[in-house]
Amino acid sequence: MAKKIVNPTSTLQINFDKESKKDRVPGEVSYRIRLILGWFLFFIGTLLTLAFVSNFVVGVADQSEVELGAADVIAGSDIPVKNWAGLLGAKIAHFFIFRTFGWSSLLLIPLFFLSGLKLAYKREIYPVDRLSWQVLFYIIWGSLISGFLVFQLELPHSFGGGVGFFITEKLTQLIGYLSIFLVLFLGLVFFVLFYQWNPAKPKVASVVPGITDVEGGVAAELEESFIDDDETFHVDNEDLETYRPHVPPVKLEDELADVLPADLPVIEEQLAENALEEVDETPFTFKVADEDDAAIEEVEEAPMNSAVQANDLVAQFGLYDPTADLPKYVYPTLDLLKEYDQKNQTTQVTMDELKENKEKIVETLLNYGIGIQKIEATIGPTVTLYEIVPKAGVRVSKITSLEDDLSLSLAAMGVRIIGQMPGKGTIGIEVANKNREMVPVRAVIGSEKFQKSTFDLPITLGKTISNEIFVADLAKMPHLLMAGATGQGKSVGLNMLLTSLIYKKHPATLKFVLVDPKKVELSLFNKLERHFLACLPDSAEAIITDTKKVVATLNSLCKEMDMRYDKLKIAGCRNIKEYNQKFINRRLNPNEHDFMPYIVLVIDELADLMLTAGKEVEHPIARLAQLARAIGIHLVVATQRPSVNVITGTIKANFPARLSFKVMSKIDSRTILDAGGADQLVGMGDMLLSMGSEVIRLQCAFVDTPEVEEICDFIGNQQGYTTAYLLPEADSEEMGGQDRGDIDLGDRDAYFDEAARLVVMHQQGSTSLIQRKLKLGYNRAGRLIDQLEVAGIVGSFGGSKAREVLVKSETELEEILKNL
Numbered sequence: 069m070a071k072k073i074v075n076p077t078s079t080l081q082i083n084f085d086k087e088s089k090k091d092r093v094p095g096e097v098s099y100r101i102r103l104i105l106g107w108f109l110f111f112i113g114t115l116l117t118l119a120f121v122s123n124f125v126v127g128v129a130d131q132s133e134v135e136l137g138a139a140d141v142i143a144g145s146d147i148p149v150k151n152w153a154g155l156l157g158a159k160i161a162h163f164f165i166f167r168t169f170g171w172s173s174l175l176l177i178p179l180f181f182l183s184g185l186k187l188a189y190k191r192e193i194y195p196v197d198r199l200s201w202q203v204l205f206y207i208i209w210g211s212l213i214s215g216f217l218v219f220q221l222e223l224p225h226s227f228g229g230g231v232g233f234f235i236t237e238k239l240t241q242l243i244g245y246l247s248i249f250l251v252l253f254l255g256l257v258f259f260v261l262f263y264q265w266n267p268a269k270p271k272v273a274s275v276v277p278g279i280t281d282v283e284g285g286v287a288a289e290l291e292e293s294f295i296d297d298d299e300t301f302h303v304d305n306e307d308l309e310t311y312r313p314h315v316p317p318v319k320l321e322d323e324l325a326d327v328l329p330a331d332l333p334v335i336e337e338q339l340a341e342n343a344l345e346e347v348d349e350t351p352f353t354f355k356v357a358d359e360d361d362a363a364i365e366e367v368e369e370a371p372m373n374s375a376v377q378a379n380d381l382v383a384q385f386g387l388y389d390p391t392a393d394l395p396k397y398v399y400p401t402l403d404l405l406k407e408y409d410q411k412n413q414t415t416q417v418t419m420d421e422l423k424e425n426k427e428k429i430v431e432t433l434l435n436y437g438i439g440i441q442k443i444e445a446t447i448g449p450t451v452t453l454y455e456i457v458p459k460a461g462v463r464v465s466k467i468t469s470l471e472d473d474l475s476l477s478l479a480a481m482g483v484r485i486i487g488q489m490p491g492k493g494t495i496g497i498e499v500a501n502k503n504r505e506m507v508p509v510r511a512v513i514g515s516e517k518f519q520k521s522t523f524d525l526p527i528t529l530g531k532t533i534s535n536e537i538f539v540a541d542l543a544k545m546p547h548l549l550m551a552g553a554t555g556q557g558k559s560v561g562l563n564m565l566l567t568s569l570i571y572k573k574h575p576a577t578l579k580f581v582l583v584d585p586k587k588v589e590l591s592l593f594n595k596l597e598r599h600f601l602a603c604l605p606d607s608a609e610a611i612i613t614d615t616k617k618v619v620a621t622l623n624s625l626c627k628e629m630d631m632r633y634d635k636l637k638i639a640g641c642r643n644i645k646e647y648n649q650k651f652i653n654r655r656l657n658p659n660e661h662d663f664m665p666y667i668v669l670v671i672d673e674l675a676d677l678m679l680t681a682g683k684e685v686e687h688p689i690a691r692l693a694q695l696a697r698a699i700g701i702h703l704v705v706a707t708q709r710p711s712v713n714v715i716t717g718t719i720k721a722n723f724p725a726r727l728s729f730k731v732m733s734k735i736d737s738r739t740i741l742d743a744g745g746a747d748q749l750v751g752m753g754d755m756l757l758s759m760g761s762e763v764i765r766l767q768c769a770f771v772d773t774p775e776v777e778e779i780c781d782f783i784g785n786q787q788g789y790t791t792a793y794l795l796p797e798a799d800s801e802e803m804g805g806q807d808r809g810d811i812d813l814g815d816r817d818a819y820f821d822e823a824a825r826l827v828v829m830h831q832q833g834s835t836s837l838i839q840r841k842l843k844l845g846y847n848r849a850g851r852l853i854d855q856l857e858v859a860g861i862v863g864s865f866g867g868s869k870a871r872e873v874l875v876k877s878e879t880e881l882e883e884i885l886k887n888l
């Protein structure tokens with residue numbers, strides 16, 4: 069099957085589009101030619117600008133020069149030319165301004181610049197084809213109107229130019245004052261027709277003669293020009309442009325849809341019948357976008373609009389605005405956050421404390437024979453960092469092993485030694501301040517750094533130990549694992565993360581899936597249901613608290629992920645950002661595509677879920693963490709218990725960004741961060757964030773429950789969507805056996821064979837055995853046992869006793885499994 073076709077519309081117009089760098093083949097001849105021609109147009113635009121502007125400034129000073137003939141010019145003239153663009157400029161300006169169109173000739177300037185931009189870089193600020201028609205009309209019309217003014221107000225001749233003067237003079241002689249009304253009426257007619265007009269139509273009209281003769285017309289042209297082995301897309305134009313399509317190989321019917329607008333169904337039918345069987349001939353109507361109720365367009369069924377169609381839609385309705393459904397949405401304001409009187413806090417680390425600590429550090433190290441060249445302190449909100457440069461010959465490991473001794477001699481909590489400060493030649497010793505400083509949420513959310521951040525999912529958690537506001541992009545992390553013993557600030561941390569996203573994102577661009585097995589922690593956010601929350605269609609509550617529902621929701625997110633990937637593939641995009649941009653530029657057919665909001669899945673207690681549902685939650689979490697970043701699903705998973713059976717290898721491997729509040733032991737710290745230190749933290753939001761190889765200490769800002777309530781009320785009381793963002797219904801087989809229904813052995817659970825071997829090996833037909841060994845939820849294990857019963861491997865339910873295992877040996881079992 070042929071891949072590409074000649075685009076017949078381009079006999080009239082080159083089908084340009086924004087060209088990404090990857091689409092561009094630098095060595096391509098046409099690319100170079102286009103670039104040269106584009107810059108040539110810029111040059112002409114500049115020449116015209118200089119010529120016209122200086123003509124206004126110097127007036128008719130060059131009159132005698134421009135009247136010279138070619139021979140005189142070559143022979144040379146003694147009179148100096150005043151025009152900034154020389155004799156050529158003077159002649160051009162004279163021609164346009166004096167002889168032809170007058171001041172309306174200025175309209176040519178943007179036309180040259182925009183055409184140059186389009187030709188050289190395929191960028192279109194305004195559709196050039198539209199502009200050409202407008203310039204053509206307004207330059208003449210403007211000249212006529214100016215011509216009248218020249219007559220009536222005795223303005224200089226150059227105001228209307230020769231054309232304006234001549235035509236208005238003749239018209240006035242012919243019909244008197246009516247002429248001015250005629251010209252104004254013409255302007256009105258153009259305005260009405262042009263702004264109702266779809267510029268694609270004239271192109272097709274010119275194609276029509278070719279179509280009526282299908283054999284020798286466009287259809288034949290289409291078929292003849294299939295090029296099997298060439299990825300390029302030939303344009304039948306005198307400029308003979310060749311450019312790479314920026315979309316995946318387009319089906320023939322899609323191409324035709326580009327060529328033929330829907331208001332020519334007859335032509336399309338003819339094409340379909342006579343030449344191309346594949347063409348789908350039924351046009352249908354769809355809305356360009358929900359918010360554009362007036363903007364109903366007929367467009368062919370194709371996943372993507374052509375560049376011309378898209379430009380047209382943008383010219384008519386503007387870019388797609390995802391926020392248009394909630395036009396009055398007001399972002400939460402800073403005054404919802406408490407202002408703490410910072411001065412009243414005994415925050416400052418005193419000079420005495422600093423001096424005392426410095427002396428103790430030097431002294432302790434000296435006791436172990438370690439000399440110090442230099443020591444410097446940086447005061448943070450919770451800890452002070454002492455950076456030391458040891459004398460030559462001291463091994464770093466000797467200092468790092470002294471953490472406990474330093475802690476003892478400083479009589480301070482939270483002593484942490486950083487082997488080598490990243491990017492510096494020093495060793496860091498963090499010591500907790502006697503009086504710690506609380507970091508209010510208002511100080512971080514209201515900070516310039518956060519307010520001005522342009523990240524996709526900006527989060528601010530608090531301050532670094534050098535008192536800088538810490539702002540990061542969750543989309544780049546791309547998932548975050550959080551741990552911390554109870555009461556150390558994990559819930560406050562989660563609230564901070566959610567609050568910062570809520571302050572920066574519009575509900576149209578971000579949705580949260582909140583999983584809260586503890587049932588109370590995230591309930592505050594319930595009020596955001598119709599703004600920021602996503603859930604399954606049949607959920608009574610948008611915040612998920614029930615384990616069974618969690619499994620279904622995770623599977624549904626996996627399904628959403630797969631669906632998003634399919635859409636990205638059709639749209640030829642690599643990630644959500646490119647996809648949404650294309651959608652905003654109206655390149656994607658809204659019948660098949662949607663604007664995709666980012667989805668942040670927050671799980672407040674993973675331990676609970678892992679213990680009740682095991683692999684049923686682990687698998688989808690790992691799958692989402694591995695694959696979901698490109699399509700805008702990001703995970704934030706928190707747990708109190710950072711033990712290996714909760715944070716399993718699979719989960720850990722897929723969460724490169726990990727955050728730890730104080731944990732109870734060094735082992736816990738290692739489990740979450742792959743390094744010690746989290747056990748040395750001082751609590752109340754003191755935390756370590758590990759991203760890749762770097763571990764940084766942060767003080768989490770404090771957002772109080774009433775503040776979160778106020779924010780949620782503020783948003784919840786505004787007009788919202790009719791429902792929460794609905795996730796797709798998960799397939800029942802993925803739902804971990806919520807509904808046993810009729811048991812069909814043709815549709816066995818993925819763990820069926822494993823479960824069968826397990827019960828036969830142990831000769832024990834118990835659900836809890838399967839649950840324990842395979843780490844499955846109760847429901848799924850129950851369904852497995854039922855399936856084993858139907859397969860004749862275990863006996864029927866016998867009350868409190870385990871079921872009898874009917875298959876006595878593993879060889880017998882393998883035989884049964886083979887025959888199933």
Ligand SMILES: Nc1ncnc2c1ncn2[C@@H]1O[C@H](COP(=O)(O)OP(=O)(O)OP(=O)(O)O)[C@@H](O)[C@H]1O
Binds near residue numbers: 555556560770
């Ligand atoms: N960043 C912070 N700044 C100041 N105080 C904080 C901070 N974070 C937490 N606290 C204090 O610690 C208390 C417990 O915090 P939080 O409820 O977040 O703990 P947790 O780890 O979620 O506990 P649990 O797991 O039991 O819910 C808070 O009520 C608050 O007094």
